[in-house]
Amino acid sequence: MTAARPTVLLTGSTGVIGASLLPALTARHDVIALVHRRRPQGATTCVQADLTADGLGLSTSQRSELAAGINVIVHCGGLTDFAPRDHTAFDNVNADGTRRILELAEDARVPVVLLSSASAVFEVPGDDLAARSMRAYGHSKRRAEELAARCSQPVAIVRTALLFAARNAPTAPRHQFPHALFTAMLQARPGGLPVQPDHWTDILPMETLVDYVTALTEAQIRGDATAPGLHWVTAGPARLTAADLERACVDFLREAGRPATGPxxxxAATPQPRTHGMARVAQLGFLPPDQPDMPSHLNRLLLTQLTRTDVLEALSHNVRRCAPWAP
Structure with missing residues (x-):
């Protein structure tokens, strides 16, 4: 007789992370996708709900039935748009939405894997639109983590940095940093990126995050005492510099027969008073060389460690998918 597979409740299954995580979870578990509008392919079941509504917009009977049928919640749903019309939307979705998911976990008495962000601990300076948006996003993630710390159920918080698109993703998410940045750089405007070469950013291959979250989900289902708490899932010492990004774009432009006419x-000696657009977002997304690496806890659950070669290969692959001249 075959034992029943554990059931995972997954939010954000049509988002950048959730769409990559869904197939990995369905390979090992039954997955109920909590959806708002779009329905993903591959989930065992879909339940329509709303992170911004009391009780997730579910009736009492729907909520009770859902709570009775799950073993763990993986919460990926959230707002990542860095230019919403109303910055309170970040709190409504990322913080209050997380609170409602945690309340469901308490009703169901199941553990949670919460996808957070390194933005939760960085205070972005500036009073321009890009800075205010990034700061509001970070504050909403910080509040979500604070709510998780008060939850009566075991919560594992995954704090990740930027992400490359998965190799098997149908398209690169060009509306999101860093892919919007790659697209802009491939337009080959000399001096178009106002960032010094040795400034760095942390971008993690999506496959690494999926492997870690999958292993963490299984640890939560097993009741592993080391699973709850904070997990930094980043490139760490394998971080990339602006010069790495420039080199990857220049090499691809040359290969494509569209060589750049300059750096x-x-x-670095030219003042860059950018206060909007991709140039400003790039300024805020890179850190000076004296800023230490982000922590990385990959060795807690993964047998193989991420290398700089792995990250550079992911960079090259993602740059190729962001060519602005491609159909």
Whole structure:
């Protein structure tokens, strides 16, 4: 007789992370996708709900039936748009939405894997639109983590940095940083990126995050005492510099027969008073060389460690998918 497979409740299954995580989870578990509008392919069951509504917009009977049928919640749903019309939307979705998911976990008496962000601990300076948006996003993630710390059920918080698109993803998410940045750099405007070459950013291959979250989900189902708490899932010492990004774009442009006519990075000696657009987002997304690496806890659950070669290969692959001249 075959034992029943555990059931995972997954939010955000049509988002950038959730769409990559769904197939990995369905390979090992039954998955109920909590959806708002779009329905993903591959989930065992879909339940329509709303993170911004009391009780997730479910009736009492729907909520009770859902709570009785799950073993763990993986919460990926959230708002990542860095230019919403109303910045309170970040709190409504990312913080209050998380509170409602945690309440469901308490009703169901199941553990949670919460996808957070490194933005939760970084205070973005500036009063321009890009800075205010990024700061509001970070604050909403910080509040979600604070709510998780008060939950009566075991919660594992995954704090990740930026992400490359998965190799098997149908398209690169060009509306999101860093892919919007790659697309802009491939337009080959000399000096178009106002970032110094040795400034760095942390971008993790999506496959690494999926492997870690999958292993963490299974640890939560097993009741592993080491699973709850904070998990930094980042590139860490395998971080990339602006010069790495420039080199990957220049190499691809040359290979594509569209060589750049000059450096893509701005002259460090030239003032760059950018206050909007991709240039400003890039300024805020890179850190100076004296800023230490982000923590990385990959060795807690993964047998193989991420190398700089792995990250550079992911960079090259993602840059190729962001060519602005491609159909």
């Amino acid at each position: 893509l990075l701005a002259d």
